[in-house]
Amino acid sequence: MTPQRASWAEPYKIKMVEPLFLTTRETRARAIEEAGYNTFLLRSADVYIDLLTDSGTSAMSDRQWAGLMMGDEAYAGSRSYYHLEEVVRRRYGYRHLIPTHQGRGAENLISQVLIKPGDVIPGNMYFTTTKVHQELAGGTFADIVVDEAHDPRSLFRFKGNVDLAKLEALIAEHGAARIPYVSLATTVNMAGGQPISLENLRAVRALTRAHGIRIIHDMTRVAENAYMIQLHEPGHAHRSVAEIVFEICSLTDGATMSAKKDALVNIGGFLATNEDDVFEEARNLVVIYEGLHTYGGLAGRDMEAMAIGIEESLDDDHIRARVGQVFYLGDKLVEAGIPVVRPIGTHGVFLDAKAFLPHLPQDAFPAQALAAELYLDSGLRAMERGIVSAGRDSRTGEHCYPALELVRLTIPRRVYTQAHMDVVAESVQRVYERRASIRGLEMTYEPKYLRFFQARFRPRPG
Ligand code: PLI
Numbered sequence: 001m002t003p004q005r006a007s008w009a010e011p012y013k014i015k016m017v018e019p020l021f022l023t024t025r026e027t028r029a030r031a032i033e034e035a036g037y038n039t040f041l042l043r044s045a046d047v048y049i050d051l052l053t054d055s056g057t058s059a060m061s062d063r064q065w066a067g068l069m070m071g072d073e074a075y076a077g078s079r080s081y082y083h084l085e086e087v088v089r090r091r092y093g094y095r096h097l098i099p100t101h102q103g104r105g106a107e108n109l110i111s112q113v114l115i116k117p118g119d120v121i122p123g124n125m126y127f128t129t130t131k132v133h134q135e136l137a138g139g140t141f142a143d144i145v146v147d148e149a150h151d152p153r154s155l156f157r158f159k160g161n162v163d164l165a166k167l168e169a170l171i172a173e174h175g176a177a178r179i180p181y182v183s184l185a186t187t188v189n190m191a192g193g194q195p196i197s198l199e200n201l202r203a204v205r206a207l208t209r210a211h212g213i214r215i216i217h218d219m220t221r222v223a224e225n226a227y228m229i230q231l232h233e234p235g236h237a238h239r240s241v242a243e244i245v246f247e248i249c250s251l252t253d254g255a256t257m258s259a260k261k262d263a264l265v266n267i268g269g270f271l272a273t274n275e276d277d278v279f280e281e282a283r284n285l286v287v288i289y290e291g292l293h294t295y296g297g298l299a300g301r302d303m304e305a306m307a308i309g310i311e312e313s314l315d316d317d318h319i320r321a322r323v324g325q326v327f328y329l330g331d332k333l334v335e336a337g338i339p340v341v342r343p344i345g346t347h348g349v350f351l352d353a354k355a356f357l358p359h360l361p362q363d364a365f366p367a368q369a370l371a372a373e374l375y376l377d378s379g380l381r382a383m384e385r386g387i388v389s390a391g392r393d394s395r396t397g398e399h400c401y402p403a404l405e406l407v408r409l410t411i412p413r414r415v416y417t418q419a420h421m422d423v424v425a426e427s428v429q430r431v432y433e434r435r436a437s438i439r440g441l442e443m444t445y446e447p448k449y450l451r452f453f454q455a456r457f458r459p460r461p462g
Pocket of ligand 1 (some may be wrong): 054104257
């Protein structure tokens with residue numbers, strides 16, 4: 001590790017730029033109406049600063065771009081596959097690797113291999129795609145995250161922790177045989193990018209081992225989680241992010257990865273496992289859904305860029321600047337008195353829409369309405385993470401009413417500057433000043449699965 005400096009700066013300089021264009025309020029008003037007040041349905045040409053997601057939106061390095069040229073496009077046995085396999089083994093410690101087109105491809109495989117109808121899958125809060133694959137395989141998700149995770153005001157440092165008593169109660173109720181694995185995310189996206197501590201993970205490992213239950217690790221943002229451990233968990237300040245990541249992975253039995261986040265690529269993911277029979281079964285399935293087991297829906301060049309991106313993601317200077325930029329925006333909003341999820345998470349700043357718009361009931365979709373309003377104000381694109389994302393209860397058909405009703409300002413890696421963050425903060429403050437005028441929305445179209453992607457809305461009658 002490098003010594004701490006008084007101030008950090010990005011550990012890179014910019015070699016290529018992509019122009020951004022401001023739009024007029026009239027253009028934006030038309031665009032958001034045409035998009036059914038859903039920021040997923042906007043065209044990116046109509047967006048000024050795009051904080052929809054950190055998924056697949058990172059800037060690749062010169063080495064990754066060079067790697068693209070070195071990709072081996074062989075249908076079978078690609079050199080780039082073996083490069084990726086070597087990096088996954090050395091950096092994460094997992095024995096077997098199956099590439100997939102992105103994270104949800106891996107979620108589909110692991111759910112089909114391990115879940116039987118009637119099974120229960122405990123997890124440290126749900127994630128949209130993870131949960132839907134568990135349900136499609138016949139399982140039911142059970143939330144075992146600590147209560148603090150559901151409280152945007154709690155300053156607890158490790159809101160991604162598992163509540164061990166909840167896990168024990170679930171095992172007592174259903175029996176270990178009905179629990180194929182604990183689904184454990186580093187970090188917890190829906191809680192606001194919140195980390196799990198190593199101490200808690202070790203305890204989860206001990207408990208699951210005693211009952212013969214696997215841990216399947218959603219390692220989408222594991223480097224960011226490791227950085228929070230380095231920063232805040234006693235006894236780990238002297239360790240590198242790479243070392244902590246390796247230990248986290250060693251406490252789990254397998255993993256799904258969306259490489260579009262931590263691993264700094266625009267597309268890609270994988271399933272990793274230490275179990276020979278799980279690997280065997282997943283390798284049979286991958287050829288149906290993704291492609292041959294040595295490319296899994298990816299081009300050779302994608303695997304090459306991913307192998308290089310994984311190495312870069314574990315660099316302490318990189319991760320300090322990446323998360324540091326998120327903290328910069330978060331601290332600015334906190335200072336301005338804007339209600340945000342605290343502590344600030346690692347991949348974005350999450351506005352607390354319930355506190356921002358206390359005059360709106362949750363079924364007026366406050367977070368969806370706030371995201372639309374931010375776009376209208378400045379062309380800033382954010383994402384709803386509240387009642388729309390939570391979907392409906394698969395048994396009752398009713399809306400799920402999550403405690404957290406959030407708008408996520410997600411920061412892509414290595415893409416925007418501090419000046420962009422200042423513009424974002426100013427826009428949020430302007431909208432906050434006129435928050436009482438925001439009316440809320442009603443839904444006019446609702447897709448069956450993962451409705452937040454394609455649902456349409458209109459303003460509630462005033
Ligand atoms: O978008 P995918 O299919 O590559 O990965 C799915 C996925 C799995 N786990 C977690 C924690 C995610 O954050 C995730 C995708 N997240 C998206 C797209 C996001 O905008 O946060």
